[in-house]
Amino acid sequence: xxxxxxxxxxxxxxxxxxxxxxxxxxxxxxxxxxxxxxxxxxxxxxxxxxxxxxxxxxxxxxxxxxxxx
Amino acid sequence: xxxxxxxxxxxxxxxxxxxxxxxxxxxxxxxxxxxxxxxxxxxxxxxxxxxxxxxxxxxxxxxxxxxxxxxxxxxxxxxxxxxxxxxxxxxxxxxxxxxxxxxxxxxxxxxxxxxxxxxxxxxxxxxxxxxxxxx
Numbered sequence: 001x002x003x004x005x006x007x008x009x010x011x012x013x014x015x016x017x018x019x020x021x022x023x024x025x026x027x028x029x030x031x032x033x034x035x036x037x038x039x040x041x042x043x044x045x046x047x048x049x050x051x052x053x054x055x056x057x058x059x060x061x062x063x064x065x066x067x068x069x
Numbered sequence: 070x071x072x073x074x075x076x077x078x079x080x081x082x083x084x085x086x087x088x089x090x091x092x093x094x095x096x097x098x099x100x101x102x103x104x105x106x107x108x109x110x111x112x113x114x115x116x117x118x119x120x121x122x123x124x125x126x127x128x129x130x131x132x133x134x135x136x137x138x139x140x141x142x143x144x145x146x147x148x149x150x151x152x153x154x155x156x157x158x159x160x161x162x163x164x165x166x167x168x169x170x171x172x173x174x175x176x177x178x179x180x181x182x183x184x185x186x187x188x189x190x191x192x193x194x195x196x197x198x199x200x201x202x203x204x
Contacts, residue, residue: 025140028130038142 002061006034008052023047076137077125081118088114159187 009019009030016034020027025044032038033048040048049056074082092110095103125136133139134147162183169177 026130026133026143027128028133029140029142032142041141044141 001036001039002063003033003036004052004054004059004061005030005048008054008059009034012052019051022051077122079137080125080135081121084121085114085118088117155187155190158183159191162187 005019009016014022016030017027020030023030023044024047029038029040033040045056045060049059052059088110092107092114095106095110121135125132130139130143130146133143139147162180166177166180166184168174169180
């Protein structure tokens, strides 16, 4: 599943640790989400989408299997 | 129950309490070298407790779990690891029971007990976490 977390994070000039602190998760979890190794729970997916002001279906694209790899 | 203990101290505290109970069991058991065993298990327990405390300061998944501050992915990681542990225990107990039966040994029952406990635990988990009908 493709996601735009890394793209949006770098656009905002945030480090992975800073984003993790904002979302209340670990830096390792942000790394795992960005690399596509971990699919976040619905609450976390919505929290990410809200943080970046992007609809959740724009932040996470289920039709693109290549993303984040 | 343990909210009055700082998260970083929770797992070391559990390990130290469990280790102290085990060391005390050797003291209660008695025998010629009881103090040696109590001292040995006491030292091992303290070392493991301090190691867990040190580990909990690391910026890793293992550190978050040791420090009792896992996020959702790390909780899932821990649950999956426990599932692997349960499968290992069940498989080992089954192999042990099968071998004990094959050689007509008298030590078959601990394997049966472990197999029973892991099986009941699995069924209990299904019962607790399965979807509830009727909403």
